[in-house]
Amino acid sequence: xxxxxxxxxxxxxxxxxxxxxxxxxxxxxxxxxxxxxxxxxxxxxxxxxxxxxxxxxxxxxxxxxxxxxxxxxxxxxxxxxxxxxxxxxxxxxxxxxxxxxxxxxxxxxxxxxxxxxxxxxxxxxxxxxxxxxxxxxxxxxxxxxxxxxxxxxxxxxxxxxxxxxxxxxxxxxxxxxxxxxxxxxxxxxxxxxxxxxxxxxxxxx
Ligand SMILES: N[C@@H](CCC(=O)N[C@@H](CS)C(=O)NCC(=O)O)C(=O)O
Numbered sequence: 001x002x003x004x005x006x007x008x009x010x011x012x013x014x015x016x017x018x019x020x021x022x023x024x025x026x027x028x029x030x031x032x033x034x035x036x037x038x039x040x041x042x043x044x045x046x047x048x049x050x051x052x053x054x055x056x057x058x059x060x061x062x063x064x065x066x067x068x069x070x071x072x073x074x075x076x077x078x079x080x081x082x083x084x085x086x087x088x089x090x091x092x093x094x095x096x097x098x099x100x101x102x103x104x105x106x107x108x109x110x111x112x113x114x115x116x117x118x119x120x121x122x123x124x125x126x127x128x129x130x131x132x133x134x135x136x137x138x139x140x141x142x143x144x145x146x147x148x149x150x151x152x153x154x155x156x157x158x159x160x161x162x163x164x165x166x167x168x169x170x171x172x173x174x175x176x177x178x179x180x181x182x183x184x185x186x187x188x189x190x191x192x193x194x195x196x197x198x199x200x201x202x203x204x205x
Contacts, residue, residue, distance in 0.1 A: 007032040009071075010046070012039055012055040013197040016110055017068040019160035021056040024072045026191040027151060028079045036197070069103060072153055084153045091147075098146065098154045105132060106161045113168045126170050133162070134176040141178045144185055151189070159186045163196075167203040 009025065011018035013036045022034060037043075039055050049064040050057050058065040058074070065071050076084045086092050109125035109132075116122055139147065146154040162183050165172065172179060186192055 007058065007060045009034045010037045010042060010055055010057040010059070011035065011197075012037065013199045014203075015039075015055065015114075016107060016160035016164060017054075018056040019163070019195065019200065020157050021058070021068050021071045021075070022197075023156045023159060023192065023195040024075050024084065024153065026195040027084065027156065027189075028075065028082065029191075030075065030079050069099065072156065076153060082150070084151065084156065086148065086152070094147070095152060095154050099157055102154065102157050102161070105129075106158070110161055110164065110168065117169075126168060129161075129168070130165075130170045130172060133165075133170075133179060134173050137176050137178045140182040144182075151186075155186060159183075159192060163187065163200065164203060 007030075009018075009021055009032060011022055011034050025032065025034070037055055040053050042050060042053050042055075042057060046057060046059070046064065047053060050066045052066055054066055056066070056068055056071055058071045060074075060078075065074055072084075086095060106129060109129040112125040113122045113129075143149055145151050146158065162179070
């Protein structure tokens with residue numbers, strides 16, 4: 001593998017999976033090389049090291065990580081301040097379940113919409129994703145962030161999907177008002193703004 005002096009994140013400029021990794025970097029104030037790449041067109045020397053040829057891919061000297069969840073967990077452990085996971089085991093487990101659900105359901109449906117925006121599956125995913133987000137509104141009533149006063153990996157995972165709702169053609173119903181408030185809180189964070197690529201910025205403006 002070519003020697004890379006610093007840590008490098010290979011990132012897709014418009015995908016929510018890469019966005020969550022960029023957002024964690026920004027929240028922690030970590031300045032590493034972020035290289036925009038096309039999925040399936042990773043640098044030659046990484047192709048064998050990431051068997052999925054997927055983005056995001058993180059390279060830290062001899063370590064090559066793929067899957068955005070593996071990457072954000074690593075970043076949170078390698079750069080512990082500010083911590084983006086709660087400390088006590090029960091709350092940690094609850095946050096991990098939330099991450100599991102967001103990845104499986106929300107990112108799963110985002111994938112369907114992106115893969116074939118005009119297809120039947122996308123139409124169904126648009127409806128179900130909008131409903132799922134609206135149904136979670138109660139969770140965002142009590143605290144500024146997901147079940148917490150502090151920004152966490154769950155927020156870093158939810159925000160890239162919420163940022164794309166308009167771009168995906170999803171309108172939230174009136175009962176989703178607490179989510180809209182939450183979106184404003186998260187989107188106005190300097191780290192969130194710093195996490196956006198040009199292409200992502202233009203998704204809402
Ligand atoms: N589970 C992966 C999914 C990432 C993903 O789907 N990335 C897309 C970005 S376009 C990709 O690399 N697709 C090409 C491929 O998987 O071959 C993650 O969380 O990183």
